[in-house]
Amino acid sequence: ELKVEQNPLFLSMQEGKNYTIYCNYSTTSDRLYWYRQDPGKSLESLFVLLSNGAVKQEGRLMASLDTKARLSTLHITAAVHDLSATYFCAVDGTYSGGGADGLTFGKGTHLIIQP
Amino acid sequence: KAGVTQTPRYLIKTRGQQVTLSCSPISGHRSVSWYQQTPGQGLQFLFEYFSETQRNKGNFPGRFSGRQFSNSRSEMNVSTLELGDSALYLCASSRTVSNTEAFFGQGTRLTVV
Numbered sequence: 001e002l003k004v005e006q007n008p009l010f011l012s013m014q015e016g017k018n019y020t021i022y023c024n025y026s027t028t029s030d031r032l033y034w035y036r037q038d039p040g041k042s043l044e045s046l047f048v049l050l051s052n053g054a055v056k057q058e059g060r061l062m063a064s065l066d067t068k069a070r071l072s073t074l075h076i077t078a079a080v081h082d083l084s085a086t087y088f089c090a091v092d093g094t095y096s097g098g099g100a101d102g103l104t105f106g107k108g109t110h111l112i113i114q115p
Numbered sequence: 116k117a118g119v120t121q122t123p124r125y126l127i128k129t130r131g132q133q134v135t136l137s138c139s140p141i142s143g144h145r146s147v148s149w150y151q152q153t154p155g156q157g158l159q160f161l162f163e164y165f166s167e168t169q170r171n172k173g174n175f176p177g178r179f180s181g182r183q184f185s186n187s188r189s190e191m192n193v194s195t196l197e198l199g200d201s202a203l204y205l206c207a208s209s210r211t212v213s214n215t216e217a218f219f220g221q222g223t224r225l226t227v228v
Contacts, residue, residue: 033216033217035219041221042205042221043205043219044219045219048216101160101170101171101172102150102161102162102163103148103160103207103217104160105158106157107157
């Protein structure tokens with residue numbers, strides 16, 4: 001069974017600080033996604049990581065994938081209040097060999113950025 | 116370019132009733148997946164449809180079913196509703212089954228009383 005673990009699950013930080021969210025998964029897969037969800041809203045696609053060593057950046061967010069370590073990170077640089085949201089990583093179980101189908105999501109990281 | 120459209124946005128149903136939710140994918144996308152989101156269980160995969168065929172199914176009871184039409188629009192049905200079915204139901208649209216990115220609709224908030 002494919003398992004996806006995120007940590008931390010809750011993060012409160014001040015504007016201007018840097019921090020990293022970690023996403024570990026249990027079986028081989030080279031397709032990992034990061035999503036953002038605002039309260040009461042749907043999921044917004046942030047990054048699609050398709051291969052080992054993939055690194056993508058958008059504004060103050062940077063995501064990377066290490067398939068050998070089964071680890072992805074979402075790094076926040078100089079956080080601003082607008083980045084407050086819940087961030088999910090998801091692994092495509094169809095390609096994991098673990099028998100899972102669809103996207104398997106982590107529990108999400110609830111991020112609060114205080115002025 | 117229109118996004119993924121889900122209707123209705125909100126529903127209140129009584130235990131034992133059934134409900135049908137609708138999803139219109141992005142134009143040109145042929146794969147539709149459904150997910151259930153609850154505070155306790157998080158986001159869980161329900162099923163995926165491609166070209167009117169169910170391709171994958173998550174670990175949900177048979178009360179949960181779906182279908183896809185020739186125009187790629189999809190519906191999911193939940194019969195004999197239980198209180199635990201209260202959730203946000205999200206539909207995701209992808210170009211193909213092997214596509215690299217899924218785009219989510221706004222969701223249908225189902226409350227079972």
